[in-house]
Amino acid sequence: MTLPRTAAIALSSALAFALCPTSQAAYRTDTPPVETQQAATPLLTTPWAKRSVHGAIAYFLFPAQSRIARYDLAAQAWLSDIAIASNATTFDVDADGIYVSLSDRVVRLDLAGTTSTIIPYIPGGQSTLELGAGFILVADNRNVRTYAKANGAPIGSTTIWYTVRGPSILNALGKIYVSYEGLSPSDVLVVSVNPTTGAVSASVESPYHGAWPAGSQNYTGEQSTFVVDNTGTVYSDQLIYRGSLGGNIETAAFLSDRFVVLRGNELVLFSNELRELGRLRAPAGITDLFVGNETVYAATAMGATILPLDLSTFVKPTPVNARPWSMTAKRADDVIDANGSVLFFSKSESAAYRFDPQSWSVSAPIALLSGPDRVTYSATLDTLFASYAGGAIYAHPLDEPGVANYLTSTAYTPHGLASAGEFLLAADDSGAWASHYTFAPNGNRISWVEWNYRSNTYTWDPISRKMYFFRNDTSPSDVHWEEINSAGEIVAEGESPYHGEISTVGPIRISPDHSTIALGSGQLLSTAGLTLTGNLQRPVADVAWSKGDIYALTSESPASLMRFNASQNVLSAGRVRGTPRRLLPMADGNFLYVADVAGSTVTGVLDPLLSQADVAVDAPAMGNLTAGGATITVNVTVGNNGSVYAQGVRVSADLSALQNVTWRCIPEALATGCDNQPHTGPLDQVLELLDSGQVRYVITGTVPASSEGTLEIPFQASAPINTADPELRNNGTRIVYRLDRLFHDGFE
Known part of the structure; x- marks a missing residue:
């Protein structure tokens, strides 16, 4: 059974150990800077100290009121209370009775609460009490102990040398999960208890030591084989990282094949494979979720109402009702090359708009979920991917308007998102320094490489299967690449041979013959070894190639279009209007010009000979x-x-x-x-x-x-x-x- 959110083992720290990361890519040998952690959602408070479910009855402990309230889930009605002593701290229920920890002893009540028996040898005052088949598990400020149900005889114990919190127990597997604090980096650990004999094993930490967000409360279910903490981070029963739920949660309840979490004012339904199945607006005042008879129940404030949830009413989130481009401010936060067309992404509209230069028209809005943070387009899949605060990533197929398919989640909000053919690369602050992930089209995680870097831009080369990016979070910055093979795995990496000579300003553009990389600094590098091969001698907003010549939109004022030959000699130049954004070759040999003018994003056409005026x-x-x-x-x-x-x-x-x-x-x-x-x-x-x-x-x-x-x-x-x-x-x-x-x- 699972402990409620409010239960905690206040185990004070007696020793402090310096932990070092143990999981890293072999080629990452640098010393990481101070890591960042995602703050966990403040836990909701329930009016009861603990909740337990046995059969069709839910029990709620109210120590201040000296009572255990009972709710009949089948009849959906409150039963009479059970009176208890005023110094109760926690309890649990099974077929043998109601076991209550008082300040000085542990007692067993019959299920009607009419008789009381002291269990000898077990000290009282614990904040955790759970029942096994033939034993009682209790935890005090440092120790986890088990005792025989029949006579209170001690069975086993272990000491945890950290301040821990947020316990949750998988009785079927005999595991108790806790998060510890007071030691950097924070982590989650497990104590194993033999579910038959009650023998206790020493605690074991996860193998990550701070790679993932640090939670303060853990959640599991009777039939679960994984544990979720309140940052939305999910581990297997062996504390192997399984994935993320895309943001913090306040509580969770588990069925055999799916589970429900509370996030803000929404209930979110997930499969055990961590796929989001649907959402439902949470009834007002929910403070707890629990399971009884394969039904999820929501308890409102003060336990006044217990509501069964109909999981068939959970629905996929619907993209916003976005306005047409003509009704908006027409200002693109990002301009994306999209397989012969251009996508204008607007954060404020939660939408993208496809501009087709062939018809010179803008499509109906490609509506996204509210609050998209980053987007990227996959020409292979003709799909727009959008990431959101908390780490969730959704796929928006362009041939299915109004559809948002949950894909996956990163542990932290992504600070990088890029398509790599049919695969998706995402970067976040997990692991040491930063991490790069790759995901399959179905959302399965393929690679995770920590000891990585933040970059302000990513560019995919489908010929070499390399993703080029910067290390903008480390001085001196540099140009890097990662090879993503045909299976979607990150299999190799490299960087330029320089140490500060490269100015890592975006964009990164690759020549049509894939031999040259142009940077926003104006520097040109060979794709073979990332060695410098030239310099345009000015910062550029975009670069394109045509018939062996290089064309650059300068980002300095006044903005200009400049044409260079292969030796970077200027052949011609002319001023262009507005603030340049993109320069994209068109099928007729001209260039599509995208710029910001008077606060809006506009399009025009520039000829390669720089001999025409585009009114x-x-x-x-x-x-x-x-x-x-x-x-x-x-x-x-x-x-x-x-x-x-x-x-x-x-x-x-x-x-x-x-x-x-x-x-x-x-x-x-x-x-x-x-x-x-x-x-x-x-x-x-x-x-x-x-x-x-x-x-x-x-x-x-x-x-x-x-x-x-x-x-x-x-x-x-x-x-x-x-x-x-x-x-x-x-x-x-x-x-x-x-x-x-x-x-x-x-x-x-």
Whole structure:
């Protein structure tokens, strides 16, 4: 049986031992820095000191009230209380009776509580008492002891030399699990008790010594073969790490094939293989979960209500109802190359949006669960993976909109996530320094390599099957790689031969022939040995290759597109608009340009000869509904993405859908023909935009009170007269307002 959350063995520490990590990759020989630990969730408090279940009756010990309350699970009704002495500390129940530890003795009551018998030789005052087939197990501040049920004769004992807490017992296996503190690193240990004879073995620690989060309470079940602590870390009965539940928990209850945990205001159902099966909003005031007759029960505060849980009502979490890209701020937290298209990831929207350069359109939102932290895309699986606080990772197949499949969890919140073909690499703070994991498409963990590093970027090379990354948490930083074989195993690693000469600034880009790596520092390295082969002499936001030449978006101001030959000599250069994000080769030989302009993420096209101007109209974010009769103000940006001068760009807009219209053209960068004066007539003027030139139109007007449905403002900028425009589909937009007619006639 399992002890409740509130039970604890307060075993004071008499000795302190310096423990060293024993599980590490053979090639990690450095001395680790001070490790970080994930804080455990504060444990809930129950009004009872302990809860025990026997048959169809749940028993609750209330020492301050000198009583044991009883609840009939079958009848779903409270039975009469059993009166006990006021100095009770803990108890347990089996077919032989109710065994209660008082401050000075242990007594046995019959199941009705009418008779009381002192068990000799057993001192009282323990915080832990559990019953075996023929013995009683008790624990005081240092010792675990067993005594014969029949006559109290001592059977066995052991001393634990640490301050321990959070015990949980697997009677079927004869094991008691505790976490210890007061010694760094904290760990979990097990004391084995022969389930037949009651003989006690010495305590044994896990083989990890601080590799995983340190819990303060452990949970097991009668039929379980594993133990879970309140950080969500799961060990086998032999204390071998099995995985994580993706975050802290407050309590747990175990059936034969699955178990339920309480996390915040949710109940989460897991299989014994640690796969999340579903969730349910927790009834208000839950402080405990327990099992009786293969049913999970929830107990609310003060034990006022015992609720059986219908596990069939647990459902998979549903992604958020994300807004379309046009209704958002259009600001991407990450821009991901996605197999010929681009994914815009928005944390605030909990969604990703697929931009297709072939149709020049943005897809409906790829809705994620609320609060995604990191995402990565697998072209092999056409799946977006998202990680969340606590370590949970979900798969979002792009051909199944609205689906979130639980994949796996890391022990800590991942600080790195990257696809490696059909496999997934995740990095977190477990183990020494940091750890890298690999997972199969079904979520099975394949590799775990500690003594690793944090990196601000990861790049996969499918030809060499190497993942390139930095060691951004160690000085001097460096470029590293790990080989992930066809089975998904991390089988080898390496780093550059330098010691501080490499500036580890992202991104990491690999040339099409897989011979060269370009870094955000502008440095070029050979993939054979990671030796320096060149330098672009400036920091870059992105790098791409075309027909043997190197193209770089500089990250210094003013931002430029620069073309280099194979010897890194500059062939041509031109300014580009906004803050560059990505430069991606397109099928027609041009480059897709992604940048941030005025707080939004925009797209354009740049030609490889740097000879064309890409005039673009940036559609504004439209936000929420607009009521008829309201005054609106819309800002529209017109700019030149291209690296050459754009002459004679005619800008026009049909403003007839608005009343009382005024507009103003505000020059923002390298533009002429924009007078920054208010106008009331038609919007129709000619501009000249230098490379990276940009203007902003501010249009103000009143929505007619009679308007219904939508209001549209067509806005267009022509191609320049002096040069070709490589992409005409971004030369115009239709600004669409949705109109709210709910109150237009004064009635609801």
